[in-house]
Amino acid sequence: MKILVAVKRVIDYNVQIRVKEDGTGVQTDNVKMSTNPPDDNAIEEAVKLKESGKAKEVIAITIGEEKAQETVRKALAVGADRGIHVKADNYIEPLGVAKILKKVIEKEKPDIVFMGKQAIDDDCNQTGQMLSSLLGWPQGTFASKIEVKDKSMEVTREVDEGLETIEINLPAIVTCDLRLNEPRYASLPNIMKAKKKPIEQLIAKDLAVDISNRIQQIKVEEPPKRKGGVKVASVAELVSKLKNEAKVI
């Protein structure tokens, strides 16, 4: 079994982002970047399947600027076997990313593709679903537990009402929730070893897929700021304020 994992490089989740004054986007210069958090879970799950003997090969892929390679390198350091970097200098929408991934999948023919459920920068929550739709494959989205069988897999999904379990045929796309597993840290020797693992580079615009963006960003603004309120000295004061001032109870 072969597994492909899509990892995206995003602003680190601990960074308090700043909106640019000219309204063209958010500040990305000199800002700490990391792997999109649920993509770490995606890699972890793939590596675990390899360790359990179910999977033979784990390939990590990213689409993005030159530096996005760091994200692939990190995946290699926690156990992926090889990497693919599809170089693209501009932002590509989920639809375009899905088309690029489809192209690579047609060549690599993986049995499972693991992805994150949502990128924490654009908060789109689309790419995995789009990819599986373009491929005509089933999807297990927002997965918090999986069980791989011979020709299918069971996926427990986090849904609004609780948990849902579905069975999907392989090949399939799985989008991972943070609760799927506990991503490991890369050890120093493994980081060194990862430096020798191969990363193939492809160029997005040479792949003969339409990756034109369809959505025009008109402006990016700061959301209205919430004014901090007051501290109350006691529970009695709190209840009195809620009753008489805010009138919410």
Next chain:
Amino acid sequence: MTVLVIAEHDNSKLKTFSLNAINAASKIDSDVHVLVAGSKCESVCKEVAGVPLVKKVLQSDSPNYENYLAENLTPLVVKLADKYTHIVASANTFGKNFMPRVAALLDTSQISDIIKVDSPDTFVRPIYAGNAFATVKSNDKKKCITIRPTSFDPATTSGGSASIEKVEAVDVPNISKFLKKEETKSERPELGTARVVISGGRGMQSGENFKLINAIADKLNAAVGASRAAVDAGYISNDHQVGQTGKVVVPDLYIAVGISGAIQHLAGMKESKIIVAINKDGEAPIFSIADYGLEADLFEALPQFLEELNKLNTIQK
């Protein structure tokens, strides 16, 4: 222009967030049709037909639509899309699951989780966990949109008389199967629509201690929420999680107990009308957005809170 809303329901009743989606759709164009795909979903169709903003209900009945497998629902929506300029659903786990499948087959870039309709092609949506608002214009001919339910009021439910038209079910790919759903049943109001929400975080220390939260929830007729840390630690089930990767809530009153206020949590509750924070750490970031902050040990404060509430002779429900 005609807008098609995909309704969410359990084959007997419409889910409330579909009403928010219908209202959002009506801000794009007044010609709003609603697809009710399901199994023996007659009563849902009648319910939707009574919504004054709805001009027509499309009913598609098949056992294949019973559990909303995205693989099964998508071909139907794609076929119907021919006649529509916009396809709309709520941005909850229902809409998030199938809408991108539809968009990809229509070769359209989906616009996720909009909080405002500026015009039929321009929308506002939060990015970076709500730390920025992006105004975006779609240049696609057909638009696939998911709406943030809490940013639009629900449509009124009575007085309408839309026609119900049957549409034929479409072949499904048979690549996925529904096995089971474990629903957390509760007598309390739903998180997404409750007027009051009280949430507990890692500071609660155990699932057992959530009884302190539950007692107040019962008193205030509140829904119970949680931070991701509390869910991860197993204090409470995942459907209670509020935040960037959980649910978005906009109650009149949100009470955060033992929650530090990470940006990912704030993403799900900072639009609440009144925010209360109870935390023993005076420096906790949650205080910077709280209207009323109480620096106290929650194990002392919560019982006192209940006592004070018991003293009130009336409580708004």
